[in-house]
Amino acid sequence: MSKNDKQRDDSRPSVELSELTLLSQDSDIAGSPRTRDQTARVQTEAKSQGKLIRERFFRHKGALAGITLLVLVFVLAFSSIGFAGIPGWWDKEYDVLADRFNEGRPTLTLWPFSLGEHPFGQDVLGRDYFALTMRGTQTSLIIAFIVGLVAMVIGTTVGAIAGYFRGWTEAFLMRITDVVITIPTLVIAAAVAGIVAKAGIVPFALFLGVVTWTGLARLVRGEFLSLREKEFVESAKSVGASSTRIIFRHILPNTVGVIIVSTTLAISGAILLETALSYLGLGVSAPDTSLGKAINDNRSALTVRPWLFLWPGAFIIGIALAVNFIGDGLRDAFDPKQTRVKQ
Amino acid sequence: MSSSTAVISDEQTPVHSGPILEVSGLGVEFNVDNEWVMAAENVSYEIRPGEILAIVGESGSGKSMSSLALLGLLPRNGRCSGSAKMQGNELIGAPQSTLRKIRGNDIAMIFQEPMTALNPVLTVGEQIREAIEQHTELSPADAKKRAIELLLMVEIPEAERRYDSYPHQFSGGQRQRAMIAIALANDPMLLIADEPTTALDVTVQAEVLDLLRTLNKRLNSAILLITHDMGVVADLADHVVVMEKGRIVEAAPTAQLFASPTQDYTKQLLGAVPHLGSKVGGVLSDVEVVDGRLQIHEEYAEEARRAQADHTASGVEPALQLVDVDIEYPGRFRQPAFKAVSGVSITINPGEVMGLVGESGSGKSTIARAVTGLIRTSGGSISINGTDITTLSARKLKPLRKRFAIVFQDPAASLNPRLSIGDSIGEPLLLHEKLGREELDKRVAGLLEDVQLPVAFRNRYPHELSGGQRQRVGIARALSLRPDLLVADEPTSALDVSVQAAVLELLQELQRERGFACLFVSHDLAVVELLASHIAVLNKGRLVEQGSTEQILKYPRDPYTRRLLAAAPVPDPQEQSKRREQRSIILAAGATE
Numbered sequence: 001m002s003k004n005d006k007q008r009d010d011s012r013p014s015v016e017l018s019e020l021t022l023l024s025q026d027s028d029i030a031g032s033p034r035t036r037d038q039t040a041r042v043q044t045e046a047k048s049q050g051k052l053i054r055e056r057f058f059r060h061k062g063a064l065a066g067i068t069l070l071v072l073v074f075v076l077a078f079s080s081i082g083f084a085g086i087p088g089w090w091d092k093e094y095d096v097l098a099d100r101f102n103e104g105r106p107t108l109t110l111w112p113f114s115l116g117e118h119p120f121g122q123d124v125l126g127r128d129y130f131a132l133t134m135r136g137t138q139t140s141l142i143i144a145f146i147v148g149l150v151a152m153v154i155g156t157t158v159g160a161i162a163g164y165f166r167g168w169t170e171a172f173l174m175r176i177t178d179v180v181i182t183i184p185t186l187v188i189a190a191a192v193a194g195i196v197a198k199a200g201i202v203p204f205a206l207f208l209g210v211v212t213w214t215g216l217a218r219l220v221r222g223e224f225l226s227l228r229e230k231e232f233v234e235s236a237k238s239v240g241a242s243s244t245r246i247i248f249r250h251i252l253p254n255t256v257g258v259i260i261v262s263t264t265l266a267i268s269g270a271i272l273l274e275t276a277l278s279y280l281g282l283g284v285s286a287p288d289t290s291l292g293k294a295i296n297d298n299r300s301a302l303t304v305r306p307w308l309f310l311w312p313g314a315f316i317i318g319i320a321l322a323v324n325f326i327g328d329g330l331r332d333a334f335d336p337k338q339t340r341v342k343q
Numbered sequence: 344m345s346s347s348t349a350v351i352s353d354e355q356t357p358v359h360s361g362p363i364l365e366v367s368g369l370g371v372e373f374n375v376d377n378e379w380v381m382a383a384e385n386v387s388y389e390i391r392p393g394e395i396l397a398i399v400g401e402s403g404s405g406k407s408m409s410s411l412a413l414l415g416l417l418p419r420n421g422r423c424s425g426s427a428k429m430q431g432n433e434l435i436g437a438p439q440s441t442l443r444k445i446r447g448n449d450i451a452m453i454f455q456e457p458m459t460a461l462n463p464v465l466t467v468g469e470q471i472r473e474a475i476e477q478h479t480e481l482s483p484a485d486a487k488k489r490a491i492e493l494l495l496m497v498e499i500p501e502a503e504r505r506y507d508s509y510p511h512q513f514s515g516g517q518r519q520r521a522m523i524a525i526a527l528a529n530d531p532m533l534l535i536a537d538e539p540t541t542a543l544d545v546t547v548q549a550e551v552l553d554l555l556r557t558l559n560k561r562l563n564s565a566i567l568l569i570t571h572d573m574g575v576v577a578d579l580a581d582h583v584v585v586m587e588k589g590r591i592v593e594a595a596p597t598a599q600l601f602a603s604p605t606q607d608y609t610k611q612l613l614g615a616v617p618h619l620g621s622k623v624g625g626v627l628s629d630v631e632v633v634d635g636r637l638q639i640h641e642e643y644a645e646e647a648r649r650a651q652a653d654h655t656a657s658g659v660e661p662a663l664q665l666v667d668v669d670i671e672y673p674g675r676f677r678q679p680a681f682k683a684v685s686g687v688s689i690t691i692n693p694g695e696v697m698g699l700v701g702e703s704g705s706g707k708s709t710i711a712r713a714v715t716g717l718i719r720t721s722g723g724s725i726s727i728n729g730t731d732i733t734t735l736s737a738r739k740l741k742p743l744r745k746r747f748a749i750v751f752q753d754p755a756a757s758l759n760p761r762l763s764i765g766d767s768i769g770e771p772l773l774l775h776e777k778l779g780r781e782e783l784d785k786r787v788a789g790l791l792e793d794v795q796l797p798v799a800f801r802n803r804y805p806h807e808l809s810g811g812q813r814q815r816v817g818i819a820r821a822l823s824l825r826p827d828l829l830v831a832d833e834p835t836s837a838l839d840v841s842v843q844a845a846v847l848e849l850l851q852e853l854q855r856e857r858g859f860a861c862l863f864v865s866h867d868l869a870v871v872e873l874l875a876s877h878i879a880v881l882n883k884g885r886l887v888e889q890g891s892t893e894q895i896l897k898y899p900r901d902p903y904t905r906r907l908l909a910a911a912p913v914p915d916p917q918e919q920s921k922r923r924e925q926r927s928i929i930l931a932a933g934a935t936e
Contacts, residue, residue: 231752231753231756231757232756232758232759232760234712235749235751235757235759235820238748238749239748239770239771239775239820239824240741240744240775241770245774250759250761253761253762254759256761334761336763336806
């Protein structure tokens with residue numbers, strides 16, 4: 001019966017096993033007024049939602065690893081070669097041609113550790129591949145996050161409004177969504193991206209976001225359709241909560257899981273889309289570069305000069321993994337049911 | 344736990360037939376996070392042919408799991424120990440191939456939810472035939488003949504035509520009958536019925552219980568009845584095994600258990616079950632059958648009519664007044680609109696509790712939602728303290744929402760899983776009184792104390808609470824603005840009996856203390872009797888009768904009310920058998936009326 005006594009301890013969360021509810025705990029409320037008073041004093045402060053979410057996020061080891069990796073990549077990419085005119089600590093430029101040294105092999109050695117002249121080697125034109133990779137990482141990060149953000153905002157707004165208000169609003173918004181889905185991204189890109197991309201990577205990223213929000217909108221609408229029929233929404237309506245409050249306070253937090261998972265997928269997807277467009281000459285154009293473009297430029301070099309392929313590839317995988325881990329952690333952190341945080 | 348090993352003796356059965364099933368020392372455990380958690384322990388009982396054994400317990404008592412273990416149907420993370428002998432053959436630890444032959448052949452099972460247990464894309468007949476063909480060598484034509492026989496046996500009208508019907512074309516009661524037909528397909532020696540009537544309305548439940556009783560007598564098979572409903576036990580079972588937290592607390596013949604329970608838990612359980620007719624002193628006591636016709640004493644009827652007229656025109660401004668309310672669910676495309684409620688008029692005076700009773704589909708929840716402004720009416724008026732809310736715009740209605748509140752049926756669904764308990768309770772206060780953080784915290788703490796929950800619960804989330812605790816939170820939220828009218832939509836139907844008793848007591852206490860008027864919606868007449876001073880009975884969207892609790896229960900005027908009252912089982916085997924006779928008389932008399 002020691003199991004029972006443990007359950008009665010008020011300071012622990014009372015775990016109800018979802019399938020086999022072993023213990024009905026109602027009897028212990030009225031039964032022990034004395035312990036009630038004692039425990040009442042222990043933890044009566046109301047905790048804020050944000051604090052709980054932060055606590056849960058930082059207990060998630062995968063998310064911590066992810067965020068560390070992402071921050072490291074960020075710092076490395078932006079501090080090494082500098083950004084927007086601010087010089088970095090790396091003395092070589094990504095667009096300066098030079099003589100190839102030792103056929104452009106990487107000079108990085110781990111034991112004894114030394115960077116050498118060109119740690120990641122040089123490409124066929126003799127450009128420093130470290131600087132090039134860093135530049136590509138910068139571009140890809142900017143594009144990925146802007147696309148993720150834009151797709152999330154548009155997709156969630158459209159999905160939430162369509163799912164909550166139903167009727168003609170929904171019909172109108174979902175038909176627009178369908179139209180955007182039916183036009184292949186590459187066709188729009190062929191028509192518009194070439195022009196937009198010349199204006200710089202930020203407009204290019206905004207454009208990609210504007211064409212990739214559709215999946216998220218559909219998912220969020222689906223979630224809203226089922227959640228708006230739940231009793232807790234009726235309950236909120238019955239106490240006079242406004243539509244805005246119901247959408248933002250009651251329904252949206254319950255869709256956070258879906259939103260975050262598809263946003264992380266959108267971010268990974270954006271890196272690949274940008275790669276495809278760059279390959280067709282519609283995305284980032286030389287001398288500027290991105291991780292996708294770097295891989296594409298050196299597709300044929302895989303057997304002869306594998307480092308031209310491996311370095312940008314490793315960065316893409318690293319970023320995508322880190323983003324997915326963070327997404328995983330965020331989803332768990334927003335879910336109060338997640339009592340067992342992954343160790 | 345020495346009492347748990349008590350073996351049930353049975354005088355009625357002939358000596359030559361040994362027990363069909365002998366269970367001894369059965370234990371079930373589940374692996375949860377690499378820890379074995381006990382679900383049932385040292386369960387022992389035996390069943391003889393023609394006997395009905397009921398296993399009774401609240402949720403989590405291990406009653407279902409210990410029975411699933413017999414059939415080798417435990418979830419993947421479960422294991423069982425002990426012994427269960429089916430006519431001398433050991434079931435525990437037997438290979439799946441052996442068990443598969445036993446399942447559906449020697450032991451058959453009836454599930455709780457007939458809609459999900461039947462395959463929606465196959466006709467009912469095919470599903471019965473399939474069960475027959477699985478275990479016999481009958482030709483398809485013979486199997487079909489047998490299936491139709493079975494449908495006739497479970498009293499499905501026009502069995503031959505209905506053989507080709509799909510499950511959705513059957514009513515809930517008919518579906519459960521079809522499930523019973525499938526279970527009986529191969530003349531099983533033992534029928535395990537897991538909450539066979541929980542999903543059904545009382546009138547349908549009474550019919551299904553009657554069917555099980557006659558089948559049991561006719562086929563001489565045994566029934567293992569798993570239920571939480573003491574009324575069903577009293578109606579059907581010969582022997583009762585009471586389980587609590589995985590152990591057998593008490594085992595005795597039904598009459599003995601109800602008359603003189605020996606264990607404290609059994610006494611508590613029996614005490615917690617609301618007993619229909621206990622407050623007014625006898626249900627249908629003033630309805631008499633003379634020469635096959637029903638008669639109500641004229642003076643009662645006259646008195647009741649007068650009392651009702653006085654109540655409606657008492658001069659006090661009613662807390663809630665419904666006048667000729669119609670509610671329609673709009674049709675889509677070619678589907679016509681569905682009229683859920685038509686012409687309902689109800690009056691509740693301040694401080695009064697009105698019970699709104701009806702079976703599923705009667706429109707009682709629809710009325711509850713219309714009263715709280717959640718759905719629009721298509722006709723009539725709903726006045727709360729004299730203000731008609733049906734004509735108000737959403738903005739004008741908002742300040743009025745302080746005056747009424749609703750408690751929902753399912754406490755798990757009516758609390759936002761992402762809001763802490765404190766936030767949920769505080770939301771109405773935040774919306775209407777615009778309180779500061781500190782003041783709000785104080786009020787929330789006070790409300791938690793009012794519903795007898797520890798203040799520390801404010802930081803918990805709904806999933807961390809048990810059903811009863813969640814419903815207390817629901818009540819605290821509803822009462823946070825001190826409403827004049829509380830609408831309770833089946834607030835206890837999702838709870839265990841002992842928890843239900845505690846929640847009802849709390850609700851009564853709060854009602855007495857604060858004196859709010861209450862519209863209490865329920866399908867359970869016994870619960871309504873406990874709480875309400877007046878009762879309104881709904882049938883298919885129409886109000887068939889309303890009056891004081893005593894009048895409705897003792898001398899109902901409407902045949903539907905009588906049927907409803909006669910069908911509700913009471914937790915007392917002797918009274919229940921009397922009521923069964925009364926019911927058949929009333930049904931027969933009702934037919935001639």
